[in-house]
Amino acid sequence: MEESLYREIEEIIEKYREEETPLLCVLQEVQEKFHYLPRNVLGYIAKKMNVPSSTVYGVATFYSFFETNPVGEYVIRVCKSTPCHVQGAFNVLQALKRELGLKEGETSKDGKFTLEVTSCLGVCGVAPAMMINDVTYGNLNDERVREILALYRR
């Protein structure tokens, strides 16, 4: 990793020093910078924050919004919690898999899309739902999925 990147991480850590849950804030912002949380970055954060790296890794893998592997430009997260499941999340996931030619957890060859499942997004009123990066889409069906993907394919 480059020297300047280390400095950026240090600045982020400094910024959240007073926070109650600094680790979550730091991971979130570092992920925004790097798109994912590479292993050496997690190790560096652990050392700098004086938190065991096993804990940092535990947190980074617990929340589905943290990525520990490289991801595509657009990360699609399909909710698989009960309300969405009941409303047909499975079909939505199937449609996405078909359209993108990806399995869960995979990234397309052109580096554009990553397909993932996640726990509740908090928008059960419009189940089944998914997020693409930080935009939420609800009331999904096969057709909506195709339309939405088209927006991102341009």
Next chain:
Amino acid sequence: MAKTLKEMEKAKEKANLVTIYLDGKEAKVPEGITILEACRMEGFHVPTLCYMEGLSSWGGCRICVVEVEGQPNLVASCVTPVREGMKIRLSSRAVREARKTNLELLLSNHPLDCQLCDRNGSCELQELAYEFGVREIRFGGERKTYAVDMSSPSVKRDANRCILCGRCVRTCREVQSVCAIDFANRGFDTFISPSLGLPLGESVCINCGQCILACPTGALSEVSHVEMVWDAIEDPGKFVVLQTAPAVRVSIGEPFGLPAGTVTTGKMVAAFRRLGFDRVFDTNFTADLTIIEEGHEFIGRVKKGGKLPLITSCSPGWIKFMEHFYPELMENVSTCKSPQQMFGAIAKTYYAQKMGIDPKDMVVVSIMPCTAKKFECQRDEMCASGYQDVDFSLTTREAARMLKEKGIRLEEMPEENFDDPLGISTGAAAVFGATGGVMEAALRSVYEISTGKTLEKLDFYQVRGLDGVKEASLEINGMEVNVAVAHGLGNARRLLDQVKAGNSKYHFIEIMACPGGCIGGGGQPIPTNLEIRMKRIAAIYEVDKNLPLRKSHENPAIKKLYEEFLGEPNGEKAHHLLHTHYMPRERI
């Protein structure tokens, strides 16, 4: 933090009492304790799985559920505090059924091949399933298929057998303060992962094996050297020499049904002779040697104004911990090798020459209460004889398994003696097996060597026992020598941080990675708990008391070793064979 019974008794004297009803029986218990603790105090049994004495309670497995009148759901007794007037039902039908269902769910993705598991017979999951009357699993489900992690020289991890009770995680964090492992991922994909998802062998794990003792199932075990040792024993071209650690003689009876705390030295020697070792020697011999070397090192540092406090180096888990977390204290740590390694170096030089054996045809096997010894004997530095000084290191558990495999019943063995001369030792070496023992042994010798006077009281009670940190002082030639002892690395940090900050008042510090010292080592028979640790410690001091010689410098075989071979303590040859160096390691 879960309290021990003794602590609870103490709490009872002070605290406000509340009245609760356990299955209708009135009980007055201290405010603030959990239902489970109250039950244990009052003599009621509640099954548990994720709970472990001495660790924080987590409440994850729901095996300990009980019914509290007026509450809609069953509660986990290990995390629910008692309240005034609580009426608790410990084994109603609802309770029994819930426990059984929870257990069946755990079993639904557990490999049901107990016969093939290391922990067959000492598995808590197996035992609970039997006790709860589980005879079929009503739930089919997805199975886990993890690769077994064999990357560590000491600890093998089979996540397929893991029930995610978290006892290993809490042990590593709360007892050892190493934090090498933690939960990772979530839901069905949850697993226990070393730092950053690396294999255990690349993490900060110090190989202490305390997580193995904590694990209720076969998910964690030692990396086995059993097959290699069978091969060596059965190879007619090899001269196979055994050394047994001080703590093994007071624990190896347990897998054979003898009560904890039985001293089995003579039977153990007889048993291993029958297993096929060419010589059965004693690590206690080199424990005495360690005291001579380390004692002189201490005296030398005091005289020459060298780095103090001197910190002991017998515990390879502690050594790796120091390399990761306290590299700045490297110069404080004694350069003495551990008794295991001194033994290997002496066996393949001095003894091999004496016997006219080519050291390349000699195989040195150790039986240790320890998993970190497997790591230690593979360290690059440990080849003073020109060969790997100790070839294989078995845990007490593995050694017992080998005896069973060959049909040797330890409890029926006659009493036999160790072979000469590497089997001769003193009481000072015997106490190495318990926390405080190395310090006690060192003080006995350091005092007499530096003053030329006889030490009146050999027993240093202040450094014995299970308090996390212990201290004592002794006047030697007009100097007040302050010593301290810590066991369990969480406790050790208290002393180490003082040294690091430059305000330690101690001159000499003993550190053992495992709680209780070697008798509580990660290679010891399972279960190893507080009560069993205390019994083994009592046995260690019994061994010491009954030996004719109780000071290392009086060991005639050691004297002869210096005369015939080594020359002076801390001399050139001693340095080459018996001392080592350390290296800083990354804190990943």
